[in-house]
Amino acid sequence: MPLPVRHLLLAALGLAAVAGLLSVTGDLTALRIAAVGYTMLAVAGLQLLVGGSGQVSLGHGAFMMIGAYSMALLVLHQPTLPLAANLGVIVVVSVAAGVAVGAATARLHGPYLAGATLILAVGLPGLAHRFHAFLGGSNGLNIRTAGAPPFLDGLVTTSEWRALVVWTTVVLGLAVLATISAGRLGRRMRAIRDDETAAAMAGVPVGATKVVAFVIASAAGGLAGGLQAYVLGTVTPSSFTLVLSLTLLAALVLGGIGSLWGALWASMAIVYLDVWATDLARAANLGRNAENNLPVVFFGVVLILVLRFWPLGVHGALRSLGARLRAVRSDTSSRTPQ
Amino acid sequence: MTTTAPEHLLTADGVTVRFGGLTALDDVGLRVDPGSVVGLIGPNGAGKTTLFNVLSGVLRPTRGAVSWKGAPPPGRRTHHLAGAGIARTFQGLNLFPMMPVLGNVMVGADRLARGGAFSLVSGLGRHHRDERELRERAMAALERFGVAEHAHRLPGTLPYGVQKQVALARACAGEPELLLLDEPASGLSGHETAELADRIRGLSQDMAVVLVEHHMDLVMDVCDRVVVLDFGRVISSGTPDEVQADPAVTRAYLGTSTGPATGPDDRNGDPR
Numbered sequence: 001m002p003l004p005v006r007h008l009l010l011a012a013l014g015l016a017a018v019a020g021l022l023s024v025t026g027d028l029t030a031l032r033i034a035a036v037g038y039t040m041l042a043v044a045g046l047q048l049l050v051g052g053s054g055q056v057s058l059g060h061g062a063f064m065m066i067g068a069y070s071m072a073l074l075v076l077h078q079p080t081l082p083l084a085a086n087l088g089v090i091v092v093v094s095v096a097a098g099v100a101v102g103a104a105t106a107r108l109h110g111p112y113l114a115g116a117t118l119i120l121a122v123g124l125p126g127l128a129h130r131f132h133a134f135l136g137g138s139n140g141l142n143i144r145t146a147g148a149p150p151f152l153d154g155l156v157t158t159s160e161w162r163a164l165v166v167w168t169t170v171v172l173g174l175a176v177l178a179t180i181s182a183g184r185l186g187r188r189m190r191a192i193r194d195d196e197t198a199a200a201m202a203g204v205p206v207g208a209t210k211v212v213a214f215v216i217a218s219a220a221g222g223l224a225g226g227l228q229a230y231v232l233g234t235v236t237p238s239s240f241t242l243v244l245s246l247t248l249l250a251a252l253v254l255g256g257i258g259s260l261w262g263a264l265w266a267s268m269a270i271v272y273l274d275v276w277a278t279d280l281a282r283a284a285n286l287g288r289n290a291e292n293n294l295p296v297v298f299f300g301v302v303l304i305l306v307l308r309f310w311p312l313g314v315h316g317a318l319r320s321l322g323a324r325l326r327a328v329r330s331d332t333s334s335r336t337p338q
Numbered sequence: 339m340t341t342t343a344p345e346h347l348l349t350a351d352g353v354t355v356r357f358g359g360l361t362a363l364d365d366v367g368l369r370v371d372p373g374s375v376v377g378l379i380g381p382n383g384a385g386k387t388t389l390f391n392v393l394s395g396v397l398r399p400t401r402g403a404v405s406w407k408g409a410p411p412p413g414r415r416t417h418h419l420a421g422a423g424i425a426r427t428f429q430g431l432n433l434f435p436m437m438p439v440l441g442n443v444m445v446g447a448d449r450l451a452r453g454g455a456f457s458l459v460s461g462l463g464r465h466h467r468d469e470r471e472l473r474e475r476a477m478a479a480l481e482r483f484g485v486a487e488h489a490h491r492l493p494g495t496l497p498y499g500v501q502k503q504v505a506l507a508r509a510c511a512g513e514p515e516l517l518l519l520d521e522p523a524s525g526l527s528g529h530e531t532a533e534l535a536d537r538i539r540g541l542s543q544d545m546a547v548v549l550v551e552h553h554m555d556l557v558m559d560v561c562d563r564v565v566v567l568d569f570g571r572v573i574s575s576g577t578p579d580e581v582q583a584d585p586a587v588t589r590a591y592l593g594t595s596t597g598p599a600t601g602p603d604d605r606n607g608d609p610r
Contacts, residue, residue, distance in 0.1 A: 002466040179461035184451060184468060187437070191445045194434035201394060201428075203420035203449035203512065212459070 007178045011171035018167045027159045031231065032271055034163035037170040038227035040267035043252050044177050044260055045220025050249070051257040052186055053213035054193030056110065059101075059117030060248050062124040063218045065240035066097050067225030069128075072141040072235045083145070087169060087226055094222020095215055102214030106207045121245040125237035140236030143229065166227045173223055178260055180216065189213050247299065254303050256315025265314040273299050346408065347372050347516055347546050348393065348424075353402035355388050355570075362388040363399070364570040370516060375538060375547045377561035377578075379554070381591060384567040386550045387429070387520065393548065394426045394518055395419040421449050425514035429521045431505045433493040439504050440489040443476035446508035450475065479511040480504070483537075499530055510541065517541060519549040523556050535560050558582065566590065 018037070022030055046060050067090045074086045081089075105116045128135040135141065148161035156164070180186050188209050191199035200206050229235045247270060255266030277298035281291040310317035348370040355363040363385045370376050378386050391397035393404060395416045404411060412418045425446070434442050451472055453464035480486040483503040493501050502522070509517055522538070523531045531553060538547055538560045551557050557564060558578040566574040566581055568590040574581050581587055 002461070003469075004461045180459065183458075183461045183465055184448065184453070184472070185458045187441055187445060188448065190437055190441070191434050194436050195432045197396065197416075198428065198432040198434065199445065200416035201396075201420055201426050202445045202508065203417050204445065205415070205417045207415075216459075 003179045003182050004175070007175040007182075010178070011175040014171045014174070015164075015167055018171075019164060022156075022160050022163055027157050030157065030159040030163045032275065034159070034166040034231045035228075035271045036264075036267045037163065037166040038224040038231070039248075039270050040263050041170045041173045041227070042221050042224035043248055043255070043266045043270075044174055044263040045217040045224070046248055046252050047257070047260060047263050048177055048181055048186075048189070048220070049213050049217035050252060051259075051262075052181055052193065053189040053210055055210060055213065056114045056249070057117040057214070057217065058114050058242070058245050058249065059120035059124075060217065060221050061240050061242070061244035062117075062120040063094055063097065063221030064225030064228065064244065065124055065235075065237070067094055067222030067227075068229040068235040068240070069135060069141070069225075070094075070222070071226040071229035072143050075143040075145060076141065083165065083230065086230075087223065090222050090226040091219050094218045094225075097222070098215035098218025099211070101218070102211040105214070106211050117245075118242070121242045125240055128237035135237075138237060140234060140239075142234045145230050145233060162231050166231060169223065169227060173220055174260060177216070177220060181260070185209070185212070243296070250299070250303050254306050254313055256313030256317075256319075259315050261318075262313055262315040269299070269302065269314075273302055345371065348404065348406055348548075349408075350389070350393065350404045351402055353389065353392055353399045353404065355385075355392065355397065356400045362570050363392070365402070366567070366570070366572055368393075368565055368572075370546050370548055372515070372546055373542055374562045375542050375549070375560050377557040377564040378548060378550045378567065379552075379557055379564060380567035380573075383569075384590075385570040386567055388570075389567065390426070390518060390520055390548075390550055394424060420512070420514075423513075423515040424518065425509040425512055425516070426518035427505045427509050427520055427522065429524065431493075431501055433501060433505060433508070435492065435494050438490050438492060439480065439485070439496070440473070440476055442493060442504060443479050443508045443511045444472045446511035447472045447475040447479070449512045476507075476511055479507040482510070483507045498525055499527075502526070506537070510545075514545055516546045516548065519547060519551075521550055521552065523551055523553040531556055 018033065022033060025033070042060065042064055046057065049055050049057055049060075070090045070093045071086055074081060074089060078086075101117070101120060105113050108116055128140065129137050145162075147158035148156050152161065188199070188204045191202065191204055192206055192209055196206055225240075228239075248266075251266035251270045252262065254269055255264070256262030274295040277295040278291060280298075281294045286294065306314065312320075346369045348368075350366060350368040353363055353366045353368075354361065366385070366389060368376070368378075368389070378389065380386055388397065392399050395404075395411065395414075395418070398414070406412070406419070406422055406424070412422045434445065437445075451464075451468040453468045457463035457465040457468065477486060477489065480489055483506055485500050485503045485507065488496055488500060488504070493504060496504070502525070506519075506522070509519075519538075523534055526534060535556055538549070541547055542560075549557070549561070561578055563575065564578050564581040565572055566584075566587050573586045573590055574584040576584070
């Protein structure tokens with residue numbers, strides 16, 4: 001079966017699973033499920049870039065910001081455009097941004113690339129203040145997006161509808177990422193990650209492939225940001241600071257580099273560790289300051305603990321557990337890893 | 339060696355490479371004909387690897403030029419040469435450590451895939467057929483080198499001798515017209531070296547081979563022509579017999595008066 005077909009089938013299965021989950025949960029959980037969705041798309045893009053091509057970006061949050069502000073501006077200034085068209089424009093805009101940044105940084109390796117993308121993460125939120133009238137300064141932009149279509153009245157709530165829209169986009173995006181990752185392009189990226197000289201000597205265009213990886217990751221990040229703006233109805237520069245970029249990268253390591261499943265665990269960690277930490281701070285009556293900062297500390301502690309005991313992240317741990325179970329069951333001494 | 343007639347596959351003319359004040363190669367010429375096996379020998383530091391890097395496009399010469407089939411190479415970057423049909427192995431093998439053996443060799447075959455940018459990014463169009471063909475080619479290459487049973491292992495889990503065969507399979511999977519081998523016999527046992535000689539003779543049915551090698555028995559055994567470098571200059575070239583009889587060669591391998599056939603043997607198993 002060709003890869004795109006297989007991955008579209010898996011995407012449909014994933015969407016059905018999310019729909020099933022939504023039907024048994026409440027409105028608040030629906031928003032969190034949506035948050036897991038768009039966060040997963042962002043992390044999956046980073047997965048392709050870091051795990052696939054071996055480039056480290058500290059500026060992934062900046063592309064989410066580009067997508068989110070694009071969505072807000074489109075809704076405010078082109079209110080007649082349907083959501084799907086908005087998402088299409090966002091992909092185009094973030095691809096363009098990715099080409100610009102990727103081409104500028106293509107010759108940079110390791111820490112230098114990280115440094116250049118760091119500048120992006122630190123600098124971009126400043127634009128919202130610089131162009132106050134257009135981008136709304138620190139208050140950001142507020143938008144109203146359509147809820148569920150009338151014929152679904154009473155069947156799904158607005159939150160559930162938004163979660164479904166988000167996840168439909170996300171599973172399609174993941175199908176594209178999975179197809180790229182499992183195909184020729186993904187193999188070329190991994191070859192570059194493992195050994196640039198040997199990859200070039202085999203005919204892989206190293207520079208171009210790196211830029212393409214960067215652009216694909218940017219598109220995923222931008223699309224994720226656009227979905228976030230659609231769900232939350234508000235975009236502010238403070239949501240896209242360096243902390244977001246670092247959190248995405250740290251969560252990727254926590255979830256496990258090298259697999260899209262890692263991106264799922266990562267996005268669940270980002271969304272739910274925050275929720276739990278906030279609940280904890282409230283329950284303990286720690287006050288506003290602690291309530292704001294506890295999630296970061298909590299996240300850091302979990303990251304350290306996970307990597308202390310599972311160096312390959314949650315997905316690595318699950319995989320070795322699975323391998324051990326299979327070994328016990330088969331009980332033959334065939335040790336060929338698949 | 340002054341001609342660039344199209345019957346030569348690869349020619350190097352007046353190649354000079356300077357690193358700061360050090361002249362690594364000085365006015366070196368080389369030609370490789372289709373189907374021939376050319377050996378590149380010389381004491382350590384003679385410039386063999388530097389010349390190799392020039393031929394494979396990893397290093398650009400300070401002066402002089404390399405031409406491919408009578409014309410300048412199709413591009414200045416390494417991957418252009420590979421696309422034109424030049425493959426190489428590395429002294430340190432440089433396998434992709436996190437990719438299974440099959441994936442390693444599929445990268446080597448990748449240049450033969452015919453799908454364009456669209457199929458590459460979308461996975462549509464020719465992609466499915468390309469992937470199947472690449473897998474078949476890679477498996478065929480692994481079988482040719484007798485290591486097909488390790489297709490799904492990671493290279494690091496395999497013995498060194500097997501890894502070397504994988505590296506050869508990766509280089510040959512793209513069906514190059516010229517194969518550059520960097521010390522193919524280093525780290526191999528006597529028995530494995532004899533096998534390698536047969537292997538190289540077999541390969542030269544399909545492609546020209548240039549090898550850098552310390553193992554003189556192998557060089558004299560398989561090469562049609564031998565080029566001897568010393569201090570960055572060509573001090574001798576010709577058939578193995580001619581080179582062995584050349585007094586300049588004997589002098590270059592200082593401390594030995596018996597000629598190159600036994601002189602540098604102690605350098606086998608260079609640290610990698």
